[in-house]
Amino acid sequence: LAPRSSNGIAARFGRAAPVLRLYHGLPLARFPAPPPDVATGPARDGRDRAQPVRLVSVGRLVDKKGYDILLRALALLPHDCHWQLTHIGAGPLAGQLRDQAGELGLADRIDWRGACDQAGVLAALRASDLFVLACRVSADGDRDGIPNVLMEAQSQKLACVATRISAIPELIREGETGILVAPEDAAALAQAMGQLIASPDRRAAMGDAARARIEMDFAIHHCIAPLLPRFGLAPPQPVGEKTVKYAAGPRGSGAVAD
Template identity: 55%
Template sequence: MTSANIAGVDHVAIVVKGYPRLSETFIAQEILGIQQAGIPYRIVSLRHPTDKKRHPIHGRITGNVDYLPEYLHDEPLRVLAGWWKARRMPGYRAAMAAWWRDFARDKTRNRIRRLGQAMVMAAELPADITRIYAHFLHTPASVARYGAMMRQLPWACSAHAKDIYTSPDWEMREKLAAMDWLVTCTRANVDHLKALAEDPAKVNLLYHGLDFSRFPEDWPERPLRDGSNANDPVIILSVGRLVGKKGYDDLLRALAKLPGNLHWRFVHIGGGKGEKYQALAQELGFADKCDWQGPQDQAEVIAACQKADLFVLASRIEKDGDRDGLPNVLMEAQLCGLAAVSTRISAIPELIRDGVNGLLVPQRDENALAVALQDMICDPAKRIAMGQAGNDIVRRDFSFHAGMRELGRRFGIVTVESPEITGTDNITATRQE
């Protein structure tokens, strides 16, 4: 018996900005968890995929994917048909009134596109959908809000990082007032959003966590590299998109400050425009020590973690407020037994405890970052001890399955047979009273 056969379980439309995306493993992991819990769902994507690779997890997700018009002028007849049907819906006038209020404060093409996409979604969603659930509080939540109003459906949201800190307060307040509930992945986010909400009880902490079954239970015995052997350098790994908030220019400048007799190799995995960072490494005189591997799937990232000695992520807050929340790659590295060097921003200190499972430095501080890197490179025993501590912390506090049970409860089920989502798709559920 699955939840699809039980009264009271939501049939969910999951609104995402793009699907599938290599940089959003946590969303794919959650969707698979929803599928395995037996919750009926379909994915509604505002954009078509652009990544050339897919994670293995995407191959296990079997739900329907509806792609909305990415640009309204590309599919004018579809947009017109959506409007023609949406205008007859009982909540259409209320949705339009909300949109006009928003447009008065945000006169952008993007705001118009959100309305057009919402009309198409409202018109095309199957009749059995009972809830709309958006990932990210900015654009996807706008489409979810307008569409839910048109269809007179309840809606909810999962908020993350950039969507919170680059959205205007007025818009977040109004969305929080309109939705049933919101989950977000860090305590820092919870505190920020509770301060904006009329009803703070709507805002709840839900760590993304990791599905441990996708990771090796053991990691290889790492050589005690200490940077003294030019033929066996310490391998420093970083995984992240080559965008400003990841601080890769800060990291490269910190690496340039390391002593010349210290031997290391920098491996980067992630998409983005790498030319300027490669040029910076060339300018700083150590391009030959860098291995720019580009986008990789999760299995390849795990393999790289297994080979590395140290993980580093120099996250920072950008001028527009954009920042990391709690990057999944930090959890993945820790689960693979890697000590981490990172920065004291957002929720990173919720995972990395300075001196316990890694070292934390102030953001944008190249000198402090260089000192921390040198300390870790030269002390393999410390790295190994911190890596073990990190693995213990992730396994204790950041299990995906605990969060998935909570999310399942919000969608109307309680899993009773299995404490964990497994590789099968059969999990018995009971109605949430």
């Protein structure tokens, strides 16, 4: 559980027992840092039509992901701001959102790729300049906690523009690894995207800080370490970018790299 989630549970049911608060973490063996030539990339700033800033978003096409808000925000960007959006994901709102993009005059700027495997997601992240996600709380109360795609994007040194809901502020540090805006606010989302589209140096600094934060606080071996002793398992020992297994304390010797 993230702190905001555990606080909500405690407020509803009381604190009869301590709550162990853990993030789900990211397996960095599957999301190594991008190669230097990818991480540095060209300094696109949206002024050159031939070199549009590459935006990317990954998420199901459902209400809580707020893609209708993202499309409205993109339509608010200045006409001389050149960008392209790659979206990865499928869902019941696909047709509706494609229609909305067409009505807003954005159809030729968006590449709807549908569902992709992990290799496809990783390649898209590494080919992009900025990650955007406009999560909201749906009418039925459905919401994200910390979307895993935000961790994945930050692991690839991407600055993120996202919304200030649920536990997202526990991952994205405002002004350091990304920019957060209120949900449902297309104008604020457009302003935040516009700032980072025009600032490749700021994006790069945020991306470096984002990767460092993922390695420090959200690597899976850090996140599960407090949990393992409760199951009689030895603490994890990270072994570079290799796969790590965990053996029971009394019978095994801890982490074993494949």
